[in-house]
Amino acid sequence: MTGIRTYLAVGAGTALGSLCRYAVSVGVLATAGGAFPWATLLVNAFGSGLIGWLATRATRDPQSHWVRHQSFWVTGFCAGFTTFSLFSLETLHLMERHTVMAAAYIVASLVLWLLGVRLGQGLARSR
Amino acid sequence: MDHGLIGPALVALGAAVGGMARLGVTRLAARYAGQRFPWGTLAVNTSGAFAAGFALGHLGRDALSYSPLGLLLLGGVLGGYTTVSSLSLQTLTLWQAQHRLAAFSNLMGTLTLGALLAGLGGYLGASTT
Numbered sequence: 543m544t545g546i547r548t549y550l551a552v553g554a555g556t557a558l559g560s561l562c563r564y565a566v567s568v569g570v571l572a573t574a575g576g577a578f579p580w581a582t583l584l585v586n587a588f589g590s591g592l593i594g595w596l597a598t599r600a601t602r603d604p605q606s607h608w609v610r611h612q613s614f615w616v617t618g619f620c621a622g623f624t625t626f627s628l629f630s631l632e633t634l635h636l637m638e639r640h641t642v643m644a645a646a647y648i649v650a651s652l653v654l655w656l657l658g659v660r661l662g663q664g665l666a667r668s669r
Numbered sequence: 670m671d672h673g674l675i676g677p678a679l680v681a682l683g684a685a686v687g688g689m690a691r692l693g694v695t696r697l698a699a700r701y702a703g704q705r706f707p708w709g710t711l712a713v714n715t716s717g718a719f720a721a722g723f724a725l726g727h728l729g730r731d732a733l734s735y736s737p738l739g740l741l742l743l744g745g746v747l748g749g750y751t752t753v754s755s756l757s758l759q760t761l762t763l764w765q766a767q768h769r770l771a772a773f774s775n776l777m778g779t780l781t782l783g784a785l786l787a788g789l790g791g792y793l794g795a796s797t798t
Contacts, residue, residue, distance in 0.1 A: 549689045556688025556749040557681040564680045564744055590757035597758055617692060621752035622684050626779070628748060630718035630787040631725060637784075652776065659757040 548613050555618015559589075563623050579632040579647065582625060587654035589624035594662025596620065602666065676740050683745020691750050706771055707759040710752065715782045717751035722787035726794025 563585045570581035596616050600609045608615060629651065636644035694716075695709030702708040724742055725733060733739035756779055763772035 549692060552692045553685035553689045556691075557685040560680050560684030560745060560749050561677055563748060564677060564740070567744075586753040589754040593754035593758045594761065618688055620754035621691060622688055622749045624753035625748040626714040626751035626753050626756065626783060627717040627721035628743060629753065630783040631721050633784055634722070634787050634791070648780070652780075655753060655757040656761065659761045663761070
């Protein structure tokens with residue numbers, strides 16, 4: 543699948559992923575408040591886990607649904623669900639006000655991103 | 670904060686545009702800079718962080734917090750344009766292929782450049798209001 547169809551699949555997947563991220567952010571803001579960027583932490587950790595699972599399933603089972611629709615799910619959905627631009631803004635915002643919280647946010651993010659993707663890979667391998 | 674269906678529609682619309690722009694940039698990077706290092710994701714994330722910083726500096730926090738413009742620009746376009754999932758996967762892939770230094774540089778480089786460029790974008794955005 544190349545050309546315009548790939549762009550459309552990625553665009554649609556990204557739109558769906560971003561809608562889910564928006565739903566998470568609204569839900570988290572209503573329950574946990576806005577003092578700490580829990581929503582971004584959550585979507586980035588979960589999105590990393592999902593891409594680890596999808597990418598590993600794809601190499602194990604090249605005929606699967608996930609491989610045929612990789613543009614939609616991997617390049618689109620996972621990337622749209624996660625966000626680096628907001629992470630950077632939130633990091634800067636915390637740095638200006640609360641150094642300890644900023645450091646905690648950065649460390650927690652790094653750990654959860656890598657743990658997430660490794661866990662996703664492990665789950666896909668154990669199936 | 671409640672814009673009914675307009676909020677989600679703006680997020681989806683912006684994200685579709687941002688996602689397709691990301692595909693364009695990563696393809697260009699793969700073509701001209703090769704595929705040994707994920708230059709495309711690095712370019713997308715650092716330029717997206719700069720753009721987010723610029724938008725925030727230029728328009729101000731109040732204009733972007735859960736406003737239609739903020740949902741379109743930050744939640745949609747830039748949220749769809751940038752990615753943490755690819756960054757995580759590519760870092761893990763480099764690490765497991767024994768390219769430890771490249772994995773470390775990718776993650777730390779993205780993080781550092783992202784924060785620096787978001788700050789620079791904020792400064793430039795605020796000085797152009």
